[in-house]
Amino acid sequence: MTQPLVPDERRPANGGPKAAARNRTALIAAAREIYAAYGLDAPLSAIARRAGVGQGVLYRHFPDRAALAGAVLDENVRQIEQAAAARDALFTDVLGVLTWHVTESAAFLGLLHAGGAVGRSEALVYALGLSERVERALRDLLPKGHRLGAGNDLMLAVAMVSGAVAGPTREDRERRALDAWRLLGVEVGPVRPFGG
Amino acid sequence: MTQPLVPDERRPANGGPKAAARNRTALIAAAREIYAAYGLDAPLSAIARRAGVGQGVLYRHFPDRAALAGAVLDENVRQIEQAAAARDALFTDVLGVLTWHVTESAAFLGLLHAGGAVGRSEALVYALGLSERVERALRDLLPKGHRLGAGNDLMLAVAMVSGAVAGPTREDRERRALDAWRLLGVEVGPVRPFGG
Structure with a gap:
């Protein structure tokens, strides 16, 4: 298998600024739910999944926990x-x-x-x-x-x-x-x- | 350098049961002070040092945090x-x-x-x-x-x-x-x- 030339994390968000704002809102809402259920140490991957975005998108908006x-x-x-x-x-x-x-x-x-x-x-x-x-x-x-x-x-x-x-x-x-x-x-x- | 045949952690406490009880009391008192100052995540080595015992003695009494x-x-x-x-x-x-x-x-x-x-x-x-x-x-x-x-x-x-x-x-x-x-x-x- 070959690696993609540009890793997912570095690709610009699809859909431009509107999608970016939508993703950000979805990530905050998902984080709120996941934190409530599992605490602040919950895996970021669970939050990305709940928000319906890739982990790369999460890191683009929020560089750390x-x-x-x-x-x-x-x-x-x-x-x-x-x-x-x-x-x-x-x-x-x-x-x-x-x-x-x-x-x-x-x-x-x-x-x-x-x-x-x-x-x-x-x-x-x-x-x-x-x-x-x-x-x-x-x-x-x-x-x-x-x-x-x-x-x-x-x-x-x-x-x-x-x-x-x-x-x-x-x-x-x-x-x-x-x-x-x-x-x-x-x-x-x-x-x-x-x-x- | 040669390794000691029996690692420090496994040697019986010097001084017998009386010293062991004294060490245990000292470790609990030291842990209380260190926790108060640095929280529950404080390094165990600091607690052993405060109690005046080696880390091996600490682990003999308390196998984990x-x-x-x-x-x-x-x-x-x-x-x-x-x-x-x-x-x-x-x-x-x-x-x-x-x-x-x-x-x-x-x-x-x-x-x-x-x-x-x-x-x-x-x-x-x-x-x-x-x-x-x-x-x-x-x-x-x-x-x-x-x-x-x-x-x-x-x-x-x-x-x-x-x-x-x-x-x-x-x-x-x-x-x-x-x-x-x-x-x-x-x-x-x-x-x-x-x-x-």
């Missing part, structure tokens, strides 16, 4: 920001969207624990930046006199709920998260993705 | 059980000892998140067994009508506090843990090791 995980996180944070920016957004609604992401996305869970990471400082700085965006989105809507209004209590509560989220299915994790909010005495809106 | 981490966890759990079994033990005191271990030991932190682990089922079963011992120790002392008395709230709260624990120093982590207990409205005794 961190880049792909970062894109998924960024998308999670963007949804929370959009929920917060929606007309008549309520704090409880945004907490519900946040809780959805916490229960749905293993990667996002890790992000909200980022304060505890030791080493790997570049990833940490990135994660802290995303975490601050989540805090800003929530804080803007925090009602006056809310029980999480003081000091760092808002993001502490988010870390506590994230820390308590565990279980084999998303539904198990949602039940744990809602129990945790209840223990904190904090009201949460429907647990669902923004626009979902 | 999991065995050593398991021994550290077991020792943490035993201290909580001893605190709970002490004469006139109070729930708040035992929570203080638990909080000490949570802020001091990266390994122990991971244990209390064990419910969320995916895969590695043998380690998970082991961790859940230890987690149940912690629950039993605490539950026996839970005052009637305590805010964490219902259903699974006790270990949920422990997971929430563990999940919120983050920070570069033990003091930072203790501050976070105490803030988390405060948010939960749960009184905690002095944060210290049992007998410390």
